[in-house]
Amino acid sequence: MSQPSALPITDTLDTIRTQLLSAAGDEVVFGELLRKVDAKQLKQLQEYFWDFIINESQSATTKRTRSEILSLLEPTAKYQQRARCQEPLGYCTISMCVRINPSCAVTRISGVMQTIRPLLKTLLDERPELLGGAANTSVTPPAQASPQFAPHEGVIRRERKPEVITDEMRQRFAKYREMLWSMIEEEGLEHAILMTEQGNILQHATTKKQEMHKITALMSEEIFAVTEQGEAAKFQPLLTVTKEFEKAVVAMRSIGNGLYLVGVSQTVLPARIHSLIVRLGSELKNEIAQ
Structure with missing residues (x-):
């Protein structure tokens, strides 16, 4: 058909x-x-x-x-x-x-x-x-300000805490760029990001640079919302969250010390991107902890 x-x-x-x-x-x-x-x-x-x-x-x-x-x-x-x-x-x-x-x-x-x-x-x-x-x-809803990565349910908005990311800190994570690019080239993701809870990028690989800051700002809000829910339930750490947005699937995993591995794709299946982020996030967390 x-x-x-x-x-x-x-x-x-x-x-x-x-x-x-x-x-x-x-x-x-x-x-x-x-x-x-x-x-x-x-x-x-x-x-x-x-x-x-x-x-x-x-x-x-x-x-x-x-x-x-x-x-x-x-x-x-x-x-x-x-x-x-x-x-x-x-x-x-x-x-x-x-x-x-x-x-x-x-x-x-x-x-x-x-x-x-x-x-x-x-x-x-x-x-x-x-x-x-x-x-x-009308069937068609009014246009949203950021439709490409607008979630089905609103996220909690909050003020960002001041955060200074030094060149030395970014350089420390430069060795992971090859892994991030493999997520793009071998796994089919559009974005692979190492970021802080506040939304600052440490390292990234992307096929669409113009979307990066929009994505990291939104992921920061999502991380805050999920961890706040965890605190209310007496379970504070965010491990792995996979969420479907209007035009992409996003998976994010805590790798410790307020840092997160994030993957975004329009075409990779939810279960696949979830398992990828779990596997690579666990490897990163263990390596960083050493």
């Missing part, structure tokens, strides 16, 4: 959204409309209708919840087996699928949309006024 091309400007997502609402009672027409959009646009539609059903049903007779919708969907591992997914069972995410295997993502998201279609029909039967009112809302 070929990947659908993006919609032309004259046939916007909002138009398709309105048509999908009208076709909620017809599985065939609903499916034909879904085939007009590409993987990224399908994901936007799925997120829109997911929220639409949950939020608008709270004023309808039949109220829906996120957990109820999730219970209707095919388990990730089962879908992966059926689709012969290359990602380890249970680890595949729709965002990653959209980036690295859009044709598979189209099949997967279309299935999700057909699963929630009866819920949409029930909602519209109970609240027919939504057919007209929904035309005033």
Whole structure:
């Protein structure tokens, strides 16, 4: 099955959204409309209708919840087996699928949309006024200031403590540049970084230099948020965290003394980048401790 091309400007997502609402009672027409959009646009539609059903049903007779919708969907591992997914069972995410295997993502998201279609029909039967009112809302969310690495959930903002990184300190870690570049050239990452908790770069390897400071600032906030949660749970050290952002997967691991190894990739699978950071981070931590 070929990947659908993006919609032309004259046939916007909002138009398709309105048509999908009208076709909620017809599985065939609903499916034909879904085939007009590409993987990224399908994901936007799925997120829109997911929220639409949950939020608008709270004023309808039949109220829906996120957990109820999730219970209707095919388990990730089962879908992966059926689709012969290359990602380890249970680890595949729709965002990653959209980036690295859009044709598979189209099949997967279309299935999700057909699963929630009866819920949409029930909602519209109970609240027919939504057919007209929904035309005033948009599928596409307002543009974010930093969309490429904006997380799904906001991170805690805090003031950075003053930190002086000397040339001597950077030179101490220069011997690890070869390892960082191997993460780029051999493992397929876009960024490999040795950084401090405050976001200062000690050494790095990257294919996109213009993104470096944006990434390290964001990683500093993520490290702070995770360690603060750990302190609240009486577990202070951050070991390894792998998180999916809108357009990349990020893995970071503490190597001791307030230093972190960070890897970023748009295409490397989450489980693979996680295991890579765990392995190299552990090696670094042991070597630095000597």
